[in-house]
Amino acid sequence: MTYNTEQRTSLLSFLTENPDKTFSAKEIAVALEGKNISKSSVYRNLAELEAEQKIKRVTKAGSKESFYQFYDNSECKNHIHLSCTKCGKIFHLESEQTEKLVSEVEQADGFEISRAETTLYGVCKDCGIKN
Template identity: 30%
Template structure:
């Protein structure tokens, strides 16, 4: 049986996570912050610790628009359970959305199509307000509908 140690490095990483509750960060950002604090810590150590916390439900993990793995310390496992997420394809910003229309859409998908949408794993991609105002253009992939819904028309 492997023993878990409460090392100074882990305590420092936990402090980093608590200071950035509900913010998003990469392994490299944690390593850089730890090094700025004078903590000698390897990328692998940070990765393994974040993966452990992800398995325990204390950290959420996702890919940003650039394909970089991002983490979010949620502390309360249910803090992301009831809202949806939007990600800007330009800057990678992840936005939490608690919108009645989205909840209605999820209810519709279940009632009309038998599909249960999981908000925790749902990320809508597009352009955030800041990037749109900055003149960024969204890629136009066109609409691709695979099945028409008589409830939606």
């Protein structure tokens, strides 16, 4: 049984308000300072929300730290994600592009892609323009 505590509600609200970004547990704890939620509550609630598939946990290239993103959205679960390594923003690869990419990989290599867990890392056009 899951309890909808004030801490859990604050945590989930924060993540749903930022669905296109990933955050470490530390970043979430800092963002929620003053909302009466301890670091241990952040970690416990993240684990529970991940088990319920409301959020997903990812690691980034070159980091051992886990990052979390709101995920309780059927639209999100059917896309390949593009993650900017500079700004951290997450994008959905459009459905037509996703289907084309998946189809080409499956036909060429016989490899079945699980879209729900697929993230491609690179630099978004905004960050690429800046540098």
